[in-house]
Amino acid sequence: MTALRPLLLFFLTTLGATAQERDKAFWRALLGADARRPTADEVVQLLPELSGMLGSRDSELRDDIAYTLLAQWLHKDADPPVPIAQQRQLLAQWTSAIGEAPRGGPDAVLRRSFSTLSLALLVALDNQDPWLERAEFDRILASAIDYLTVELDPRGLDAEVGWVHALAHTADLLKFCARSRHLSPADQGAILTAIGQRLTKSTTPWVFGEDERLARAVLSLVARDDFDERVFAEWLRTYGTPERNGWATIEGAMREHDRRHLFTTLHALLTVDPRDSASLQKGRALVAAHLKGA
Numbered sequence: 001m002t003a004l005r006p007l008l009l010f011f012l013t014t015l016g017a018t019a020q021e022r023d024k025a026f027w028r029a030l031l032g033a034d035a036r037r038p039t040a041d042e043v044v045q046l047l048p049e050l051s052g053m054l055g056s057r058d059s060e061l062r063d064d065i066a067y068t069l070l071a072q073w074l075h076k077d078a079d080p081p082v083p084i085a086q087q088r089q090l091l092a093q094w095t096s097a098i099g100e101a102p103r104g105g106p107d108a109v110l111r112r113s114f115s116t117l118s119l120a121l122l123v124a125l126d127n128q129d130p131w132l133e134r135a136e137f138d139r140i141l142a143s144a145i146d147y148l149t150v151e152l153d154p155r156g157l158d159a160e161v162g163w164v165h166a167l168a169h170t171a172d173l174l175k176f177c178a179r180s181r182h183l184s185p186a187d188q189g190a191i192l193t194a195i196g197q198r199l200t201k202s203t204t205p206w207v208f209g210e211d212e213r214l215a216r217a218v219l220s221l222v223a224r225d226d227f228d229e230r231v232f233a234e235w236l237r238t239y240g241t242p243e244r245n246g247w248a249t250i251e252g253a254m255r256e257h258d259r260r261h262l263f264t265t266l267h268a269l270l271t272v273d274p275r276d277s278a279s280l281q282k283g284r285a286l287v288a289a290h291l292k293g294a
Contacts, residue, residue, distance in 0.1 A: 116172075123140060179223075179224075192235040202254060216269065227282065
């Protein structure tokens with residue numbers, strides 16, 4: 001306990017500082033097995049600052065600190081829990097942030113991308129312990145679908161700023177949306193169409209796991225009890241078929257690369273999934289038949 005006293009004193013004396021005055025040491029003190037757990041009032045005070053750090057060029061502040069602490073504090077078993085009012089404030093901030101695409105300079109994507117990943121936390125929390133209203137879910141889903149199709153920055157890992165990963169983060173959000181009790185049958189088609197349209201706009205090979213993240217979003221749709229087999233089969237025909245002379249140009253070759261990886265990864269995920277629901281059986285059969293004929 002003696003060794004922790006300087007850390008606790010540092011935390012208590014700097015808690016009243018402004019966001020600009022707080023350095024990394026302050027935030028690092030909140031991480032790890034020996035971290036002091038903030039009180040409910042402290043969490044509410046610090047949440048807006050963490051949210052603001054999601055757009056930082058510093059990958060430690062953005063990813064290792066801000067997103068990590070948000071994930072910990074928004075967990076369903078967090079003690080103290082984040083009040084619903086604050087969750088709704090964060091929802092509004094992050095939804096607004098991703099709606100700014102594709103405006104802003106080259107670093108604006110960081111705020112959009114990590115706001116999208118953070119929205120996934122809120123939807124995942126709702127899937128475990130319901131709190132979202134249907135209108136709130138619809139707004140998140142519509143924003144995610146729009147963002148998937150309009151974001152222009154394809155970077156995965158950047159040498160200067162670290163992970164950007166807007167496509168993968170949006171796939172994560174769609175994955176949790178696809179598991180929601182609020183998702184309507186029509187929403188299934190909307191998610192699939194957005195993924196297909198993103199595929200047709202691909203301008204760079206997916207080499208940072210984007211294909212698997214998108215495939216997992218599709219898997220979540222297939223696993224639903226109300227899985228729309230007809231819509232899924234049409235999606236396979238529309239977006240899973242190779243382009244005519246697709247390898248004739250560099251751009252076409254990149255799209256063909258991404259198409260193959262997306263659908264073969266989906267097939268692999270369906271094959272190894274241990275669940276044996278009727279919807280997954282149908283999905284496996286449809287994807288396998290499509291790949292054999294493609």
